[in-house]
Amino acid sequence: MPYSELNAETMREDLGMEPGLSEKRMFGGIAFLLHGNMVCGVIGEGAMFRVGKEREAAALELGAQPLSFTGRKMGGMVELDAGAFADDDLRRSLVEMSLLNAASLPAKG
Numbered sequence: 001m002p003y004s005e006l007n008a009e010t011m012r013e014d015l016g017m018e019p020g021l022s023e024k025r026m027f028g029g030i031a032f033l034l035h036g037n038m039v040c041g042v043i044g045e046g047a048m049f050r051v052g053k054e055r056e057a058a059a060l061e062l063g064a065q066p067l068s069f070t071g072r073k074m075g076g077m078v079e080l081d082a083g084a085f086a087d088d089d090l091r092r093s094l095v096e097m098s099l100l101n102a103a104s105l106p107a108k109g
Contacts, residue, residue: 004082007042008042011047012032015032015039015099027069028043039098045081047079047085049064049080050077051101052097053075053076056077059078063084064094
């Protein structure tokens with residue numbers, strides 16, 4: 001399933017012009033990375049966010065769902081379906097959490 005280019009553009013706007021930000025095609029979608037560490041991405045009509053394990057509970061309380069590609073939960077990762085993606089405040093909060101997480105990790109080559 002192709003990813004939503006409209007959602008990818010929305011995500012680019014949410015991320016802004018963060019130094020060290022890049023894009024990479026992953027998981028059949030597009031991922032946004034900060035110094036080589038995944039921040040978030042667009043998959044299908046929804047999105048995934050790498051908030052980190054210490055922020056995962058807070059992200060779930062906001063309304064995100066646990067990310068599960070294979071039926072098994074991926075720790076520190078959450079997702080939004082198409083309906084939840086449209087919630088600007090929720091999506092931007094998850095982007096902020098994900099940027100904080102990526103900034104706390106060592107840069108990758």
